[in-house]
Amino acid sequence: xxxxxxxxxxxxxxxxxxxxxxxxxxxxxxxxxxxxxxxxxxxxxxxxxxxxxxxxxxxxxxxxxxxxxxxxxxxxxxxxxxxxxxxxxxxxxxxxxxxxxxxxxxxxxxxxxxxxxxxxxxxxxxxxxxxxxxxxxxxxxxxxxxxxxxxxxxxxxxxxxxxxxxxxxxxxxxxxxxxxxxxxxxxxxxxxxxxxxxxxxxxxxxxxxxxxxxxxxxxxxxxxxxxxxxxxxxxxxxxxxxxxxxxxxxxxxxxxxxxxxxxxxxxxxxxxxxxxxxxxxxxxxxxxxxxxxxxxxxxxxxxxxxxxxxxxxxxxxxxxxxxxxxxxxxxxxxxxxxxxxxxxxxxxxxxxxxxxxxxxxxxxxxxxxxxxxxx
Amino acid sequence: xxxxxxxxxxxxxxxxxxxxxxxxxxxxxxxxxxxxxxxxxxxxxxxxxxxxxxxxxxxxxxxxxxxxxxxxxxxxxxxxxxxxxxxxxxxxxxxxxxxxxxxxxxxxxxxxxxxxxxxxxxxxxxxxxxxxxxxxxxxxxxxxxxxxxxxxxxxxxxxxxxxxxxxxxxxxxxxxxxxxxxxxxxxxxxxxxxxxxxxxxxxxxxxxxxxxxxxxxxxxxxxxxxxxxxxxxxxxxxxxxxxxxxxxxxxxxxxxxxxxxxxxxxxxxxxxxxxxxxxxxxxxxxxxxxxxxxxxxxxxxxxxxxxxxxxxxxxxxxxxxxxxxxxxxxxxxxxxxxxxxxxxxxxxxxxxxxxxxxxxxxxxxxxxxxxxxxxxxxxxxxxxxxxxxxxxxxxxxxxxxxxxxxxxx
Amino acid sequence: xxxxxxxxxxxxxxxxxxxxxxxxxxxxxxxxxxxxxxxxxxxxxxxxxxxxxxxxxxxxxxxxxxxxxxxxxxxxxxxxxxxxxxxxxxxxxxxxxxxxxxxxxxxxxxxxxxxxxxxxxxxxxxxxxxxxxxxxxxxxxxxxxxxxx
Numbered sequence: 001x002x003x004x005x006x007x008x009x010x011x012x013x014x015x016x017x018x019x020x021x022x023x024x025x026x027x028x029x030x031x032x033x034x035x036x037x038x039x040x041x042x043x044x045x046x047x048x049x050x051x052x053x054x055x056x057x058x059x060x061x062x063x064x065x066x067x068x069x070x071x072x073x074x075x076x077x078x079x080x081x082x083x084x085x086x087x088x089x090x091x092x093x094x095x096x097x098x099x100x101x102x103x104x105x106x107x108x109x110x111x112x113x114x115x116x117x118x119x120x121x122x123x124x125x126x127x128x129x130x131x132x133x134x135x136x137x138x139x140x141x142x143x144x145x146x147x148x149x150x151x152x153x154x155x156x157x158x159x160x161x162x163x164x165x166x167x168x169x170x171x172x173x174x175x176x177x178x179x180x181x182x183x184x185x186x187x188x189x190x191x192x193x194x195x196x197x198x199x200x201x202x203x204x205x206x207x208x209x210x211x212x213x214x215x216x217x218x219x220x221x222x223x224x225x226x227x228x229x230x231x232x233x234x235x236x237x238x239x240x241x242x243x244x245x246x247x248x249x250x251x252x253x254x255x256x257x258x259x260x261x262x263x264x265x266x267x268x269x270x271x272x273x274x275x276x277x278x279x280x281x282x283x284x285x286x287x288x289x290x291x292x293x294x295x296x297x298x299x300x301x302x303x304x305x306x307x308x309x310x311x312x313x314x315x316x317x318x319x320x321x322x323x324x325x326x327x328x329x330x331x332x333x334x335x336x337x338x339x340x341x342x343x344x345x346x347x348x349x350x351x352x353x354x355x356x357x358x359x360x361x362x363x364x365x366x367x368x369x370x371x372x373x374x375x
Numbered sequence: 376x377x378x379x380x381x382x383x384x385x386x387x388x389x390x391x392x393x394x395x396x397x398x399x400x401x402x403x404x405x406x407x408x409x410x411x412x413x414x415x416x417x418x419x420x421x422x423x424x425x426x427x428x429x430x431x432x433x434x435x436x437x438x439x440x441x442x443x444x445x446x447x448x449x450x451x452x453x454x455x456x457x458x459x460x461x462x463x464x465x466x467x468x469x470x471x472x473x474x475x476x477x478x479x480x481x482x483x484x485x486x487x488x489x490x491x492x493x494x495x496x497x498x499x500x501x502x503x504x505x506x507x508x509x510x511x512x513x514x515x516x517x518x519x520x521x522x523x524x525x526x527x528x529x530x531x532x533x534x535x536x537x538x539x540x541x542x543x544x545x546x547x548x549x550x551x552x553x554x555x556x557x558x559x560x561x562x563x564x565x566x567x568x569x570x571x572x573x574x575x576x577x578x579x580x581x582x583x584x585x586x587x588x589x590x591x592x593x594x595x596x597x598x599x600x601x602x603x604x605x606x607x608x609x610x611x612x613x614x615x616x617x618x619x620x621x622x623x624x625x626x627x628x629x630x631x632x633x634x635x636x637x638x639x640x641x642x643x644x645x646x647x648x649x650x651x652x653x654x655x656x657x658x659x660x661x662x663x664x665x666x667x668x669x670x671x672x673x674x675x676x677x678x679x680x681x682x683x684x685x686x687x688x689x690x691x692x693x694x695x696x697x698x699x700x701x702x703x704x705x706x707x708x709x710x711x712x713x714x715x716x717x718x719x720x721x722x723x724x725x726x727x728x729x730x731x732x733x734x735x736x737x738x739x740x741x742x743x744x745x746x747x748x749x750x751x752x753x754x755x756x757x758x759x760x761x762x763x764x765x766x767x768x769x770x771x772x773x774x775x776x777x778x779x780x781x782x783x784x
Numbered sequence: 785x786x787x788x789x790x791x792x793x794x795x796x797x798x799x800x801x802x803x804x805x806x807x808x809x810x811x812x813x814x815x816x817x818x819x820x821x822x823x824x825x826x827x828x829x830x831x832x833x834x835x836x837x838x839x840x841x842x843x844x845x846x847x848x849x850x851x852x853x854x855x856x857x858x859x860x861x862x863x864x865x866x867x868x869x870x871x872x873x874x875x876x877x878x879x880x881x882x883x884x885x886x887x888x889x890x891x892x893x894x895x896x897x898x899x900x901x902x903x904x905x906x907x908x909x910x911x912x913x914x915x916x917x918x919x920x921x922x923x924x925x926x927x928x929x930x931x932x933x
Binding site for chain 3: 575577602603604605606607713716717720764771772775776778779782
């Protein structure tokens with residue numbers, strides 16, 4: 001018979017659930033989540049990429065908050081505070097290194113996530129908004145990367161930012177004004193640190209949080225997209241696993257392994273390696289001559305190199321402006337693929353868009369390689 | 376007319392020249408001379424810039440344009456004979472009241488000093504036409520202040536100016552003195568500092584030999600001359616047993632060990648009693664004297680300090696190569712370097728007791744750096760150890776999760 | 785049935801224990817990180833000297849060197865009681881200068897270079913003056929910072 005003794009025998013998780021349910025009526029929500037399933041097929045491994053990006057973002061938030069404890073923005077203190085973190089603060093080197101590695105890996109995984117979504121046509125109806133919010137997240141992520149790169153205020157970041165922000169000048173009418181707004185003045189100075197810092201720790205996190213909340217809400221509400229060939233199978237041929245706990249445990253396992261990889265990278269390559277290299281080096285000196293090679297970060301390299309390879313003038317336009325317009329158009333095209341790819345909305349493969357995707361990937365890969373190999 | 380315009384073009388001075396005092400001399404001489412002629416060079420000349428013209432030195436009436444008339448005019452002096460050049464220049468340059476009108480701070484003792492110099496004495500007594508006179512070093516018509524980089528007496532140009540005679544074997548053959556000074560000097564630390572690095576603080580010929588009273592420094596006063604810059608070494612040397620010993624033996628103080636023109640960077644290995652080492656020139660290795668004992672102590676002290684500094688630096692670079700931050704320790708190493716410099720200076724006291732405190736100070740600091748470098752390397756190892764531990768936990772947890780997944784699936 | 789239950793709970797307990805170990809290996813560096821290091825905040829454009837006026841007065845040399853970022857500086861207590869600070873790195877060949885109270889000058893032992901107490905190079909090989917620092921006394925603390933303009 002139910003009595004005091006029975007209640008005492010309930011496990012802790014159960015008691016907590018009961019406590020929350022009586023106050024917030026979470027029963028319906030839990031029921032709904034319990035029935036969520038994830039398709040199992042040849043491409044289901046790609047389902048984990050989104051969560052992996054999220055995990056890496058969470059690592060960024062965590063390490064970023066910790067760095068905030070000691071980082072001081074400003075031309076007189078930024079570099080010194082980062083040096084302090086890396087050399088004096090216990091495990092400061094680890095936090096900073098994790099932050100840098102996770103940033104780069106997050107962008108890489110985000111790109112992979114985007115392309116796997118593209119090639120499995122997961123953007124098609126009804127997931128157009130998921131695609132849009134995803135593209136927004138990619139853009140915000142790259143803005144995170146660009147703004148954060150300047151914050152140590154070292155030689156590397158100063159010149160990369162100078163070149164990067166200088167490029168917007170190519171835009172007619174608004175170019176100069178836009179550059180001044182970006183830089184907080186005509187040149188890259190402590191004022192630029194101020195703006196980038198505000199962007200990096202307040203504006204972008206707020207925007208990112210809103211967009212990712214929407215993105216996750218859409219994914220949770222609609223479930224995972226099924227590949228077109230898989231959709232047409234018979235119901236009894238389709239295999240599913242439950243989200244809770246099967247998919248989640250697998251997700252957590254992957255996150256654990258990713259954490260281990262991050263830790264390995266942070267310990268063995270605290271300053272990065274190869275094309276992802278961020279030694280603290282010397283403090284930025286605006287009056288010093290620029291180093292022989294100024295490179296943007298690798299995820300901007302394809303655009304940088306493409307613009308560099310364009311001739312000085314194309315038709316009546318300046319080469320850079322032409323390039324920016326082309327990229328702009330390309331970006332809009334990419335963004336509108338859910339509406340342009342009519343076949344996908346009928347759950348049919350679209351070879352045209354597949355090839356377009358292949359072309360885009362090839363372009364990015366080739367341009368990135370050229371950026372690092374050409375003089 | 377055109378020559379006049381050209382003349383105006385070549386004058387670097389900002390002072391405008393009233394037309395009535397413009398010299399006719401330049402007008403003709405400019406046309407008849409080539410680029411090495413006086414009229415072409417006079418634009419740079421300091422006399423020209425001060426408002427003095429041809430006639431102020433050579434006399435005659437500058438308004439005339441016929442050479443015979445000029446020669447006949449009152450006060451004409453013409454070109455002085457080589458032996459009379461010093462007297463010619465000192466007509467103004469030894470006149471304090473006259474010089475005061477043009478440059479109150481310029482000294483007027485050049486001729487007086489010149490007469491004490493080897494050049495001056497040979498000119499006066501032996502009527503030697505080959506020795507240097509005022510124009511040999513200053514040039515006749517493009518005299519520049521020594522501060523001006525184009526001047527023949529600018530420190531960086533001075534060795535070449537002296538070398539025009541003193542490095543010319545054929546020219547100097549009858550004097551019986553060496554002609555390799557310039558070559559040796561350019562190889563020396565002073566020569567490299569002045570001529571290659573542009574360090575105007577380094578001595579040129581005149582800083583040791585004097586300029587107007589040019590003569591080699593006296594043997595017994597060499598330490599005073601070197602001591603103008605190397606004050607500490609000279610001070611220590613003066614209080615050391617070497618000074619009276621060198622005076623007694625007629626040895627040229629600093630030059631005895633360091634040379635005169637080809638002064639090279641000394642190394643710690645010069646000190647010792649083995650063959651080829653400097654001290655062995657006078658001190659025997661087995662004479663049981665305090666001197667020999669001190670030499671060995673000094674040599675050992677410098678060597679131990681050098682080794683400690685080098686090994687600390689090596690260990691530190693290892694730590695740096697492992698990716699650790701070593702800027703603080705590099706700073707401390709610089710201090711060790713300073714102490715090494717100071718230790719080497721105290722060698723000039725030629726007493727082991729003077730060196731020992733410096734060596735000990737240096738050893739202590741180098742040991743500090745070494746300890747910190749070791750700590751950095753240990754920290755590097757600790758990081759890997761910590762990673763190993765964390766990886767073990769992660770692997771076990773991953774294994775557990777995997778089994779759980781298998782169990783559920 | 786009994787066996788299955790005990791095996792399942794063993795795995796669960798195993799995961800729980802390892803999970804705690806893992807969590808501690810994550811939390812340990814974070815907690816250590818949050819504890820501020822002894823060396824205080826990062827030295828930027830202003831440095832608080834590790835000694836005060838009293839130590840300088842007691843020092844027979846009436847001067848001390850101090851670290852300013854990557855530079856070495858020297859602070860001098862003048863006969864009139866003023867504190868002056870300049871870079872201690874000789875502009876000739878980077879030796880460390882010292883204060884000579886007998887001459888009221890800063891002297892470089894390497895090549896007899898001399899500077900006045902404002903850093904001006906007055907004698908010897910040094911080609912440039914020593915960089916000046918601004919000195920501020922707050923209570924018994926001395927703060928040195930770069931001179932602005």
